[in-house]
Amino acid sequence: MALGKSAAVVIGSFDLGESDRVVTFYSREHGKVRGVAKASRRMRSRFGGALELFTLGELVFFDTGRSELVRVDHFDVLEPFAAVRVDLERLGQAAWIVECVGRLTAERDPHAALYGLLTRALRALAGAATPTRVAVCFGVRCLDVLGHRPRLDRCVECGRTYPFARPALDEGGVVCEACAAQAPGATAISPAAVGALSRLRATRWEEALAQPLGRIEAELRAALEAHMTRLIGQPTRTAKFLREVRRLAETTGERR
Numbered sequence: 001m002a003l004g005k006s007a008a009v010v011i012g013s014f015d016l017g018e019s020d021r022v023v024t025f026y027s028r029e030h031g032k033v034r035g036v037a038k039a040s041r042r043m044r045s046r047f048g049g050a051l052e053l054f055t056l057g058e059l060v061f062f063d064t065g066r067s068e069l070v071r072v073d074h075f076d077v078l079e080p081f082a083a084v085r086v087d088l089e090r091l092g093q094a095a096w097i098v099e100c101v102g103r104l105t106a107e108r109d110p111h112a113a114l115y116g117l118l119t120r121a122l123r124a125l126a127g128a129a130t131p132t133r134v135a136v137c138f139g140v141r142c143l144d145v146l147g148h149r150p151r152l153d154r155c156v157e158c159g160r161t162y163p164f165a166r167p168a169l170d171e172g173g174v175v176c177e178a179c180a181a182q183a184p185g186a187t188a189i190s191p192a193a194v195g196a197l198s199r200l201r202a203t204r205w206e207e208a209l210a211q212p213l214g215r216i217e218a219e220l221r222a223a224l225e226a227h228m229t230r231l232i233g234q235p236t237r238t239a240k241f242l243r244e245v246r247r248l249a250e251t252t253g254e255r256r
C-alpha cells in the first residue's frame with residue numbers, strides 16, 4: 001500500500017453509498033487523483049467541511065493498487081477560498097476553471113505549471129479581480145500548459161500569413177475566411193480579439209489581469225468556451241449555469 005502526499009485542490013465530488021464521498025483532487029505532485037473519503041458525509045466526520053469544491057489543502061492518501069480510487073486519509077485545509085462561493089459569477093467562473101482542469105487532464109499525470117495556474121486563478125477569484133478576466137487569463141494559459149496553444153501567425157489550414165480580414169478560431173488556431181467556410185466548427189473572432197489573445201498569453205499573470213479589454217473580454221471568453229468545447233468534445237457543464245447567472249443579472253438590472 002503506497003502512501004501519497006501533496007498539496008491539492010478539490011475539483012469535484014459525488015456521494016457514494018450512505019456516508020462516503022468520491023472526491024477528485026488536482027494535486028501538485030500527482031496530478032488528478034480520485035479517492036474515497038470514508039464517512040465524510042457524517043455530521044461528526046473528521047473531514048468536516050474540508051472537502052468543499054475549490055478548497056486547497058494538504059492531501060494524504062493510500063493507494064492500495066486494487067482500484068483506480070485511492071483511500072483519502074487526511075485533507076488539511078490550507079486555503080478555503082470561501083469568497084469564491086458567495087458570488088454567483090465568481091462561483092460560475094471558478095466552476096468553469098476546475099471543470100476544464102478535470103476534463104482536459106488524465107489521472108496521475110502531474111503538471112506543476114497547471115497546478116500553479118489553478119491556485120493563482122482561485123486566489124484572484126477570491127480577491128478583487130474581475131471573474132470573467134480571471135477565466136480568460138486562465139483559459140489562455142491552460143491551453144499553453146497542456147499543449148493546445150492556438151497558432152495565431154498564419155492560417156492553420158492553408159498557411160496564409162495572418163492578418164486577414166475575417167479570421168476564425170479552429171482547434172489548431174486561426175483560419176482565414178475561405179478555410180473557415182470548410183470548417184463548420186470554427187468560431188468567428190475579430191482581429192482585435194486575436195490581438196488581445198496574443199498579448200494576454202505573452203504577459204505576466206498580474207499584467208494580464210490588469211489589461212484593459214472592454215468588450216473584447218466577453219468575445220474572448222466565448223471563444224475560449226468554444227475552443228474548450230472542441231477539445232472536450234462537448235460543451236462544458238458550467239456554460240449553462242453561467243448563461244443563467246447572466247440572464248438573472250440582466251433581469252434584476254431591468255427591474256431596478
